[in-house]
Amino acid sequence: MIKTHKILGLMSGTSLDGLDLAYCLIQEKDNRYTFEIKAVDSISYTNEMQLRLKDAILLPSDALLKFHNSYGTWLGEQAKKFIEANALEVDYIASHGHTTHHQPENGLTFQIGSGQHLANASGQKVICDFRTNDVALGGQGAPLVPIGDRLFFGTYDFCLNLGGISNVSFEHRGQRIAYDIGLANMILNHITRKNGLEYDKGGKLAKSGKIIPEMLSRLNALEFYRLPFPKSIGYEWFIKEVVPIVETFPHRMEDLLCTSVHHICDQVAMQVKQNSKKEGSTLFITGGGALNDYLIETLREKLGNTAELVVPSKQLIEFKEALVFALMGALRAEQKINVLSSVTGAKTDSSSGVIFLPS
Incomplete structure (x- = not known):
């Protein structure tokens, strides 16, 4: 029996190039996984967005949370356009968000891109916040790939x-x-x-x-x-x-x-x-x-x-990370391990990510 997950992976990395979108079919048979990347796009950040993301670490907490929400809405809008333009059927959007703070030694990591705002703007189920649970388990929350x-x-x-x-x-x-x-x-x-x-x-x-x-x-x-x-x-x-x-x-x-x-x-x-x-x-x-x-x-x-x-x-080369977050979403949806403690130093392996439903 082959199980197929239809997932849109979203990735924004530390190089601040832009948002990568990869629509992937993740197939599982006998605990073996294969993939097909069916559609991709890369949306370059404007100079203004690039600066906002780069300087987000300097924002006071209320301004950061406001940006977290508005960036989540923006992600949802980009995802919705991509889904409609390619007439895609999507089980989940799996979003990495954009890392603004990463201090595992202080027990914190933060990726902006509110999952609820993303779900509402896209009209799709969303899985995001893949790092927090691992850090709560004493891990680095990275790397996840x-x-x-x-x-x-x-x-x-x-x-x-x-x-x-x-x-x-x-x-x-x-x-x-x-x-x-x-x-x-x-x-x-x-x-x-x-x-x-x-x-x-x-x-x-x-x-x-x-x-x-x-x-x-x-x-x-x-x-x-x-x-x-x-x-x-x-x-x-x-x-x-x-x-x-x-x-x-x-x-x-x-x-x-x-x-x-x-x-x-x-x-x-x-x-x-x-x-x-x-x-x-x-x-x-x-x-x-x-x-x-x-x-x-x-x-x-x-x-x-x-x-x-x-x-x-x-x-x-360009969309591997978006592909892997699609895989992490598929594993989370099945409540299977998607973060390895041997990699992060956490107390245990985990099935990480938070699920948001659109309203």
Whole structure:
């Protein structure tokens, strides 16, 4: 008996590019899961929305909650347009929301995008708030994508996501292990946006630059890289620890980008080498960074024979996270485990996410 879940996954990441929507058919048979991505869209944020999301961490509590509600309504409106334009039949919308606060050491994480407002605006059942329960159980509330790595992409030795932040997942002694490695597009986009560019397409600017040795040394020396996993970082860490380093160097944008790419690849290569059990491991790469040709070229050089890089289709690169949140929604609807304690450090695995019905 094959069970099919028709779910619209919504994802907004730390790189602040925009909202990804992926309508997915998640099929389950004998506890094995397969997927089809049937329709996708990506809605770029306006400059105003980008700034509001970036600065949401600075808002007083009442203003933050007001934004939480209005952003939820906006998500619902985008979802409704997408559903109507593609004539889709939807069981649930599974929404990640947008992370404004992530402080698991203080027992809190917050993703704006009110589920009730989203449900009301879209007219659909909604599953969201996937992180809070794990943090309440003593976990990091992140990363969440490894459940999808295990169920959908388990044939690869490593799954690497290069979003705003780089994170990796792999099997270790029968358990899925995952953690944030460190920086990815967050630092690159910070540098380009200060120079009036949205991003460095294909890494062409970075490739034309030169490494700034002192900047590379200071980035590689950040304390986070020495911490044991499970571990995760958020925008707060970036603002506090990374931005002051970047702004110390009044160099050309190309040199700042080149140095940052080498830093990203140094940290990723170090983690893959430390955890690879064999030469020629397979490293499956998704997230916006997989479209940065110079970054991929640099990573390939630093890894050498340790791992073979596998870069999938552009659609899967861009919409994997939205796909995985669709899967998490399907698992939550079935009350099955969708957050792994081996990944987050929580007391127990959990079926996380809150269900909202439209009214």
